Amino acid sequence: MAERMIATRTYVIVCIVLIVLTVLTVGVSFLPLVGIWHTVIGLLIAACKGSLVLLFFMHVIHSPRLTWIVIGVTSFWVVILFVLTLNDYLSRGMIPFTPGH
Amino acid sequence: MSLDQSILTADERAELELTALASHPLEEQYANLEQQHETAVLGMWVFLATEVLFFGVLFLGLAAYHIKYPEAFEAGSQKLNWVIGGINTVVLLVSSLTMVLAVHFARLGENRRTCWCLALTAALGCVFLCLKGLEYYLDYRENLIPGWRFDDSEWVQEGLHADQVPHVKLFLLFYWIMTGLHGLHVTIGIGVVVWILVLAAKGRFTPTRYTAVDVTALYWHFVDLVWIVLLPMLYLQGTHTL
Numbered sequence: 001m002a003e004r005m006i007a008t009r010t011y012v013i014v015c016i017v018l019i020v021l022t023v024l025t026v027g028v029s030f031l032p033l034v035g036i037w038h039t040v041i042g043l044l045i046a047a048c049k050g051s052l053v054l055l056f057f058m059h060v061i062h063s064p065r066l067t068w069i070v071i072g073v074t075s076f077w078v079v080i081l082f083v084l085t086l087n088d089y090l091s092r093g094m095i096p097f098t099p100g101h
Numbered sequence: 102m103s104l105d106q107s108i109l110t111a112d113e114r115a116e117l118e119l120t121a122l123a124s125h126p127l128e129e130q131y132a133n134l135e136q137q138h139e140t141a142v143l144g145m146w147v148f149l150a151t152e153v154l155f156f157g158v159l160f161l162g163l164a165a166y167h168i169k170y171p172e173a174f175e176a177g178s179q180k181l182n183w184v185i186g187g188i189n190t191v192v193l194l195v196s197s198l199t200m201v202l203a204v205h206f207a208r209l210g211e212n213r214r215t216c217w218c219l220a221l222t223a224a225l226g227c228v229f230l231c232l233k234g235l236e237y238y239l240d241y242r243e244n245l246i247p248g249w250r251f252d253d254s255e256w257v258q259e260g261l262h263a264d265q266v267p268h269v270k271l272f273l274l275f276y277w278i279m280t281g282l283h284g285l286h287v288t289i290g291i292g293v294v295v296w297i298l299v300l301a302a303k304g305r306f307t308p309t310r311y312t313a314v315d316v317t318a319l320y321w322h323f324v325d326l327v328w329i330v331l332l333p334m335l336y337l338q339g340t341h342t343l
Contacts, residue, residue: 015198022191023187038333038340043330043333046329054322054326057197073150077153078153081154081157085161086165
């Protein structure tokens with residue numbers, strides 16, 4: 001098959017980086033951050049880890065364009081799901097209740 | 102693709118190829134084996150897209166209520182066992198490495214190594230479930246199961262207002278449902294990996310026919326991906342103390 005191979009060494013290095021990022025994300029939870037920063041940093045590190053798994057372990061880096069389209073479309077639907085729903089939840093109460101309208 | 106690293110002789114490989122062709126012939130709607138392989142892989146990606154939306158709504162619910170009740174959700178998060186959660190993350194990451202190596206060796210036709218990597222993957226999946234079971238038991242001991250073992254007064258003593266205790270229960274429900282569904286996915290994954298291992302041991306896979314290994318690996322990595330997001334969202338909210 002025409003697919004390009006990734007060296008075993010690369011897989012091992014990716015796995016080590018993923019473990020280091022896991023230690024980092026647990027470490028950050030002990031820093032005295034305020035507000036939503038724990039969530040933001042935790043999700044940023046998770047996004048880095050997820051990208052590594054997708055690109056190397058799931059071979060997206062060498063996948064046909066059709067696979068990229070499926071991932072793009074999935075991301076688009078997830079964005080719709082989150083943005084439209086949170087748009088409702090977060091904006092409730094912003095407009096004062098006016099009886100009769 | 103170079104097969105120089107293969108440990109099989111040309112005769113052995115030809116024999117394996119015949120075995121594989123006898124058990125999985127090229128379906129008539131495909132032009133060649135490569136197209137058949139890519140179609141199966143695309144099918145798995147589309148299935149994973151539905152899985153993303155399945156877990157997506159749970160993450161959305163968790164996020165929406167976290168934004169609404171940040172104090173209660175952070176208090177709940179700090180009671181969860183981040184040590185077992187963290188160790189389980191590493192277990193799943195290493196199992197993803199062994200899974201991708203199984204695909205790698207299947208492509209090279211190194212069947213023995215493929216079998217070993219698949220066995221290791223299934224074993225690490227079992228380690229994950231055992232640690233998860235231990236964690237659930239500790240949660241039971243610490244009264245973290247709303248509706249069964251939960252004590253409102255403990256949370257009031259921690260400094261939460263009595264009105265906030267139901268929100269802690271809500272967080273814990275998200276925890277139980279999300280880790281439970283993830284655990285179900287790991288269990289199904291272990292079953293499929295063992296099935297693929299049996300097929301590999303029978304010599305069903307060759308460098309041109311390893312689709313089942315590849316597709317199973319995609320599912321396994323997806324389960325790993327879900328856990329990567331679950332770790333910060335459930336276990337690591339708010340400032341932890343040792």
